[in-house]
Amino acid sequence: MPRRSAASLFVLLPCRSSPRAAIDVVTAALPLLIWELHRKDYEKHVMAWFIAGIFVLLSIPVSIGEVFLHLSHFTNPKLQRYVIRLILMAPIYSATSWLALRFKEASIYLDTARDFYEAFAIYSFTFFLIACLGEEDDINNALSRRYGGVVAAIAVVDCRWSVRSDAIAVLAGRL
Numbered sequence: 001m002p003r004r005s006a007a008s009l010f011v012l013l014p015c016r017s018s019p020r021a022a023i024d025v026v027t028a029a030l031p032l033l034i035w036e037l038h039r040k041d042y043e044k045h046v047m048a049w050f051i052a053g054i055f056v057l058l059s060i061p062v063s064i065g066e067v068f069l070h071l072s073h074f075t076n077p078k079l080q081r082y083v084i085r086l087i088l089m090a091p092i093y094s095a096t097s098w099l100a101l102r103f104k105e106a107s108i109y110l111d112t113a114r115d116f117y118e119a120f121a122i123y124s125f126t127f128f129l130i131a132c133l134g135e136e137d138d139i140n141n142a143l144s145r146r147y148g149g150v151v152a153a154i155a156v157v158d159c160r161w162s163v164r165s166d167a168i169a170v171l172a173g174r175l
Contacts (some may be wrong), residue, residue, distance in 0.1 A: 030054060033051075045101075049098070049102050052098045052101055056098045059091050060091045070084050071084070082125070082128035085121060086125060089117065092114065
């Protein structure tokens with residue numbers, strides 16, 4: 001048997017609190033659970049609900065762990081607050097979808113709540129990009145330098161989308 005380093009043993013034997021260990025357990029156990037549910041002739045709806053529940057139970061601790069890591073290393077609050085909002089999309093989306101699968105009568109309300117958070121996540125992603133790339137003028141200047149001034153800048157102003165008049169003038173002059 002070849003000798004293994006301590007690092008390779010750590011990969012082979014992950015610690016109990018590791019998200020990787022949970023993923024490995026689910027990867028190994030899920031096909032067996034599906035086969036057992038299929039063998040005992042459960043309804044497809046029950047099987048789907050059970051399998052989805054496993055993934056919900058997996059996504060929540062992984063996402064909470066990522067949020068905890070961001071909060072414990074909060075070095076760039078301007079960006080990390082948007083990242084935390086985006087990370088929370090996975091457990092909220094999975095939990096509301098799983099509950100809607102189980103409780104059909106409440107699915108319209110759960111879908112609405114999920115759609116609201118999805119819109120909030122898109123809003124957060126937009127402002128995450130603005131925080132990463134700079135303000136509107138910085139982006140316009142960078143694009144103008146790169147593409148010779150032909151830039152149609154669409155910016156968020158007072159929660160409305162607007163096309164800047166100077167960008168229209170530049171485009172009109174180039175066309």
